[in-house]
Amino acid sequence: MGERITLNHITKIEGHASLDLQIENGKLVRCDLGSIEGSRYFQALLKGRKYTDAPEITSRICGICSSAHGVCSVMAMENALGIVPSKQTLDLRELQTIGERIRSHATHLYFLALPDFLNFESAIEMAPHYKEEMARALRLVKLGNDLIALISGRIMHQISTTIGGFTHFPTQEELDDFKQRLVDAKDDILTTASLFATLKVPDIQSDTTFFCLTRKGEYAVSYGDVQVGDTIYKQNDYDKVIKEYHNEYSNANFVVIDGKSYYVGALARINNNFESLSDEAKLFMEEVDFTLPEFNPFMNNLSQAVELIHHRESGIAILSNLKIVNEDIVKPTSLHSGHGIAANEAPRGTLWHEYKLDDEGIITYANIVAPTTQALLNMQNDIAKLVQQMIDGGESKDSMVLEVEKLIRSYDPCFSCATHFLEVKWH
Amino acid sequence: MTKPRVGFYGLTGCAGCLLSVIFNEEELLDIIGAVDIVAFPFIKGENDNECELDIAFVEGTVVSNEDEEMILKIRKRAKVVVSLGACACIGCIPSEKMFLTKEEFDRLDYKKVSRISDCPLGPRPLHKVISVNVSIPGCPPDRDEIKTCIKDLLLGKTFRNYTDPVCMECKLNENGCLLDEGEICLGPITTGGCDAICPTKGLKCYGCRGLTNDVNFDEYFTLLESKGKSAREVKQIMETFMSIEIREALKGTKWENA
Numbered sequence: 015m016g017e018r019i020t021l022n023h024i025t026k027i028e029g030h031a032s033l034d035l036q037i038e039n040g041k042l043v044r045c046d047l048g049s050i051e052g053s054r055y056f057q058a059l060l061k062g063r064k065y066t067d068a069p070e071i072t073s074r075i076c077g078i079c080s081s082a083h084g085v086c087s088v089m090a091m092e093n094a095l096g097i098v099p100s101k102q103t104l105d106l107r108e109l110q111t112i113g114e115r116i117r118s119h120a121t122h123l124y125f126l127a128l129p130d131f132l133n134f135e136s137a138i139e140m141a142p143h144y145k146e147e148m149a150r151a152l153r154l155v156k157l158g159n160d161l162i163a164l165i166s167g168r169i170m171h172q173i174s175t176t177i178g179g180f181t182h183f184p185t186q187e188e189l190d191d192f193k194q195r196l197v198d199a200k201d202d203i204l205t206t207a208s209l210f211a212t213l214k215v216p217d218i219q220s221d222t223t224f225f226c227l228t229r230k231g232e233y234a235v236s237y238g239d240v241q242v243g244d245t246i247y248k249q250n251d252y253d254k255v256i257k258e259y260h261n262e263y264s265n266a267n268f269v270v271i272d273g274k275s276y277y278v279g280a281l282a283r284i285n286n287n288f289e290s291l292s293d294e295a296k297l298f299m300e301e302v303d304f305t306l307p308e309f310n311p312f313m314n315n316l317s318q319a320v321e322l323i324h325h326r327e328s329g330i331a332i333l334s335n336l337k338i339v340n341e342d343i344v345k346p347t348s349l350h351s352g353h354g355i356a357a358n359e360a361p362r363g364t365l366w367h368e369y370k371l372d373d374e375g376i377i378t379y380a381n382i383v384a385p386t387t388q389a390l391l392n393m394q395n396d397i398a399k400l401v402q403q404m405i406d407g408g409e410s411k412d413s414m415v416l417e418v419e420k421l422i423r424s425y426d427p428c429f430s431c432a433t434h435f436l437e438v439k440w441h
Numbered sequence: 442m443t444k445p446r447v448g449f450y451g452l453t454g455c456a457g458c459l460l461s462v463i464f465n466e467e468e469l470l471d472i473i474g475a476v477d478i479v480a481f482p483f484i485k486g487e488n489d490n491e492c493e494l495d496i497a498f499v500e501g502t503v504v505s506n507e508d509e510e511m512i513l514k515i516r517k518r519a520k521v522v523v524s525l526g527a528c529a530c531i532g533c534i535p536s537e538k539m540f541l542t543k544e545e546f547d548r549l550d551y552k553k554v555s556r557i558s559d560c561p562l563g564p565r566p567l568h569k570v571i572s573v574n575v576s577i578p579g580c581p582p583d584r585d586e587i588k589t590c591i592k593d594l595l596l597g598k599t600f601r602n603y604t605d606p607v608c609m610e611c612k613l614n615e616n617g618c619l620l621d622e623g624e625i626c627l628g629p630i631t632t633g634g635c636d637a638i639c640p641t642k643g644l645k646c647y648g649c650r651g652l653t654n655d656v657n658f659d660e661y662f663t664l665l666e667s668k669g670k671s672a673r674e675v676k677q678i679m680e681t682f683m684s685i686e687i688r689e690a691l692k693g694t695k696w697e698n699a
Contacts, residue, residue, distance in 0.1 A: 070681070076455050076457070077457020149470075153466070173642040
């Protein structure tokens with residue numbers, strides 16, 4: 015008889031997930047990681063809606079990355095309707111995305127990941143012992159939240175970010191004040207990164223390919239091509255590159271390239287786009303001996319911290335050149351049938367939105383592929399590898415469970431996002 | 442004095458309402474200090490899922506059979522159940538699925554192979570499954586309102602919901618009217634308390650806080666029709682967040698099958 019380990023409700027992650035492990039004669043024979051989130055059927059609900067409703071509806075897929083969904087939806091609709099947004103619009107969206115990334119990374123690093131490493135069951139239990147760290151965490155969360163709200167009108171579920179531009183603008187004074195706040199956040203961010211550089215992580219190498227957006231001379235946040243390992247693809251070819259399939263133990267799909275798993279998220283972006291990181295981020299990596307390529311999935315935590323360093327500076331750079339003007343929204347010249355695909359880098363990795371419209375601007379098809387859907391198989395493979403390593407090393411079941419949970423959290427998965435994109439038969 | 446035992450739970454949803462609790466950045470540590478958080482699976486590794494609760498905050502819609510079991514159990518354990526956010530209060534976007542046609546629903550073929558089964562009764566807000574004591578509306582719920590609610594509950598006060606329509610606050614903000622600009626703005630039929638944040642920043646109200654009292658649907662539909670909108674278009678916008686409330690409110694009226 016083998017041993018069965020079932021984690022029915024993995025805590026300290028976004029959404030609901032379960033893991034089923036079966037060990038027989040010292041060999042792991044089953045490792046099923048799945049979403050147990052109820053289905054919300056977003057893609058089906060979009061059908062028959064007017065194109066303007068898509069950002070409003072899809073933003074609700076996720077609370078922690080609602081901006082990524084909202085902005086990606088807006089961009090895909092612009093592509094479907096041939097709308098070219100202004101330079102200022104692109105800058106504002108980038109700032110919104112940076113705000114969300116700071117907020118999301120700070121929340122994940124301090125509230126979900128760090129307690130494991132400091133042997134607390136939660137940030138709540140940790141708070142009285144690590145007052146300074148918690149105060150710093152909340153300052154960074156606030157920094158991100160305030161930037162999202164300044165640009166998009168609210169900390170969650172954007173208001174003013176819309177197809178063709180913005181319905182409301184921050185004042186120049188508000189933007190200048192925010193720039194100063196980013197300048198002042200340097201210590202908090204560098205201290206955070208240094209803290210995560212001291213955490214000891216298990217030695218495990220993911221057999222994977224790194225997947226993210228890429229753009230010459232920029233640490234790509236949205237637009238650009240897709241880099242998969244050393245190969246570059248056009249965004250519009252995404253459905254030829256990535257393939258979705260379903261496993262019955264999961265309420266989320268799995269996604270593969272040539273039948274193999276791949277890695278999305280901060281670790282992938284650092285590996286693929288290292289050259290475009292800010293000087294301060296590169297210097298930090300050098301100081302803490304963070305060398306690339308790095309295939310240890312636990313290093314996603316430190317990669318997120320490096321991105322905090324980078325985006326503080328990239329945010330300052332955008333704000334230094336931004337002279338805000340109350341621009342008109344670019345409207346479609348005429349409604350016509352269209353097909354639009356867009357991708358952006360959500361905090362957890364590449365996010366895809368695709369829509370088809372009829373000639374009255376009504377949605378006839380929607381496909382959304384979230385980062386965690388794409389990460390799921392890689393996560394499962396890494397769990398299997400880690401568990402086998404620990405069985406071979408004679409480790410106890412308890413420490414195995416703890417390390418597996420730590421590994422899952424290092425991926426920063428979002429099972430709410432992942433769950434609603436199972437295959438829909440459109441015809 | 443023993444601190445009140447509080448649980449924060451999520452049914453099927455986006456975690457946005459639970460995050461809206463955490464995102465009270467300046468008061469979070471005080472909130473944590475004032476109560477005994479016995480369960481908060483989103484951010485806690487150890488959760489007591491059996492003990493009695495003074496207050497249970499619950500986000501999300503009852504979508505799966507597991508959600509239903511969970512909320513029934515929470516109701517048995519808790520003195521006060523708070524519906525946190527639009528999914529828990531009115532069903533929000535997920536409940537629109539209830540009204541897909543059979544043909545539309547049959548396209549969702551994966552439901553047959555999924556191990557998480559949908560509730561046969563369809564997605565529902567909490568009050569359709571259990572009795573709810575307090576509701577904090579909105580998608581997302583307002584952070585200040587969450588704070589006020591927690592404070593009121595701890596002081597033994599009644600948390601009072603705002604009841605006027607969104608238009609009231611919109612007028613106080615001296616905004617132009619989006620209905621005049623030809624938008625299907627749901628301000629007149631939606632409960633306010635949000636400071637009309639969306640119309641103030643240029644987005645029509647999509648009704649995330651639910652129907653207000655004494656809505657005059659005839660007047661609303663007629664006004665929009667006079668602006669060239671079809672009743673179907675108007676109803677579709679109404680159904681975005683409050684599909685369940687709208688179906689109930691329009692039952693037996695001439696707009697029922699619009």
